[in-house]
Amino acid sequence: MKIDVVAAPDLSPADADHWSRLQAGVPRLDSPFLSPLWTTAVARARAATGEKACDIKVAILRTDDGCPVGFLPVRIRHGVAMPVGAPMCDYQALVGSPGVAVDPRGLLSALGVSRLDFCHMQADDETLARHGRGQTDSWIVEVPDGYAAYEAQRKAAGSGVLKDIDKKRRKAEREVGPAVFTALSDDRSAFDQLIAWKRGQLVATGQTDYFRTPWVMKLVEDLFAIREAGFGGGLYTLHLGGELAAVHLHLRGVHTIHGWLIAHNPAFERYSPGLMLFQDILKTMHGGGFTHLDLGAGDYRFKRELSNARQTVVFGFFGALSPATFVRSAAYGVRQMAEALPLGRVSELPGKAMRRIDLLRGLH
DSSP: OEEEEEEGGGOOHHHHHHHHHHHHTSGGGOOGGGSHHHHHHHHHHHHHTTSOSTTEEEEEEEOTTSOEEEEEEEEEETTEEEOTTTTSOOOBOOEESTTOOOOHHHHHHHHTOSEEEEEEEETTOTTTGGGEEEEEEEEEEEOTTOHHHHHHHHHHTTOOHHHHHHHHHHHHHHHTOOEEEESSOOOHHHHHHHHHHHHHHHHHTTOOOGGGSHHHHHHHHHHHHOOOTTSEEEEEEEEETTEEEEEEEEEEOSSEEEEEEEEEOGGGGGGOHHHHHHHHHHHHHGGGTOOEEEEEESOOHHHHHHOSEEEEEEEEEEEOSSHHHHHHHHHHHHHHHHHHSSOGGGGGHHHHHHHHHHHHHHHO
């Protein structure tokens, strides 16, 4: 097994095609974030805004006769490899044939880095997941047999979330006006309102406004414009009485819609318009060839209640003996010690600090 490393802009059409075919052969890899088109979209957005596109690399695992059997995209900064598109990327994995793995030390050497960080590595990944320092779940709604079968399954499981959404929908239509759902909208004003609402949420909760970073805004705009089958953005809107009530920008894979940017009109909050919009999306997925709505990580009540499956993801790193590895190992040591102590919210501070630092590293 040998490893070639190419800059994302230099990825050949033949290798990109191999990558897509390998991804299609493994159901758990059916995520837009694991597509070569995500990696090239991030590289283009960075290049268009004056950032380095050549720091986004793809490690290609090849057999001795040169056939590609695995792909791992990364962004390299100061000798450390990190996820492509972080903090906007919700999944990482080595995209390869079943059973294909590689010695992480070989990856470090080929990439010319001392450390490889990951934050949403699929737990099934045979190369890096075993080096995780913690894990969480991404919540998934599976609707292979359509909405009616999903609704019956949720009812049998004792979940009343869909019934509650139906009640709120009827109440909203009585008090405000008709609910109108639009899938794959090209409404630029709705897109602009989504960004405004999201930025307001980030400021109100004291979080970093990542839309201020030019390459992030360029990436989001580019994905909104992509309409090709198998990859791109999907803008979904819900109007109540003619007024925009909720809007989502999700990413589309081949069979998966991945929840990405969601927001709603605060004036309609009592009707839970965001959940109404999720329900509308689920009702129309089957006809469009989609079988999964991935809600992403985060232990939110609406995700737990809507989901009927999960994908475990791990966070951690693998590193060679170096100052960068020592610093990361020490940070995780402090974090794990704090989380083991009964200090309430104080125990969460080291983890929050690490996530904030990683977010800023990804943006710059």
